[in-house]
Amino acid sequence: MAGLNEKHILKRIARGLVPEAVLSRKKQPYRSPDAVCFLDPDAPGYVQDLFSDAAINRAGIFDSAAVGALTTKCRAVVQMHGGDRSLSNTDNMAIVGLLSAQLVHEHFISNRPQSSEVDITFTTVIDRLTGRTDSGQEAMNT
Amino acid sequence: MKNRQEIAAATRDYIRKNFLYSDSQPLADDQSLLGTGVVDSTGILELITFLEEDFDLRFKDEELVADNFDSVDRISTFVESKLKNHAR
Incomplete structure (x- = not known):
């Protein structure tokens, strides 16, 4: 430095x-990727799915009416003018932010990997009220 | 010719539909649109294009300053004066 x-x-x-x-x-x-690639008619199908009213309401993070208005406007702007200079920075970031949040919800909350196959048993119990600590004989070295 | 209240109403409506995407977000007439992040530098151009089309006006380059466009109040005052000059 x-x-x-x-x-x-x-x-x-x-x-x-x-x-x-x-x-x-x-x-x-330098900022990447830009929202324009997600608004193109050739954009991958998952983008349309994640921006649908049903998906927005399922995740419950955003207002589906507002998302609908934003995506409709941005698609129209991109279709009319093309190129990544046509969207405002605010709309551009909103689209990427929405899509990122929807993807996180889809992958890690809606469809989180089932943990039932992994059997976890707690071997150390700390009672915070009494301060008593029980360590089982098979306690892990933690 | 539209009066100041009608200009303000049309401007508010456009901002709600195209920048706030909501009817419940607060939008005061004297609120700085750039300062409070309602529009950014590209957004202000969208807004100016809307005003030119909706009120059949052409703004000069030197008129494109925050003093004329940074709030609903400033926009309605400025657009009204342009319309009056235009009508003369």
Whole structure:
């Protein structure tokens, strides 16, 4: 670190190997992936499914009417203008945020892996009221 | 010609439908749209395009400043004055 000059040491090592223009280039913002790819008519089917009223209500995180209004507007904007410059940053982030939250819900809450095959027995019980601690003989080394 | 109240109502309606996506979110007429994150820099262009189309106006580049567009109040005052000048 040399102040805000990122990768200072790497740049010193690379001097002579990498053009000066690259070494002295300022940090540039980069954001990916953009919402446009999820609003395209060719977007994967799961996107449409996760944005449906039924899926939004099942997860219960977002208001399905508002999500419907947002996705309808954004699809129309993308269809009319195309390209990732057409959506506002706020709408863009809202779409990606919604989809991410819906995906997390779908994979880790709705369809979480069944744990019934793994039999867990607690061998150490700590009673926080009395402070008594029972350790079973087969207690794990924790 | 639409009056100030009608301009404000149309603007509020557009902001609700296109930026807040809700009828229950608070939206005060003197609220800074950019400052409170209701619209961002691209959103303000959407809003300006709507105003130009809906009120059949053309804004000059030098008029595209926050003083004219950063709240429902500012928009209705500015659009009303444009319409009045236009009608002369």
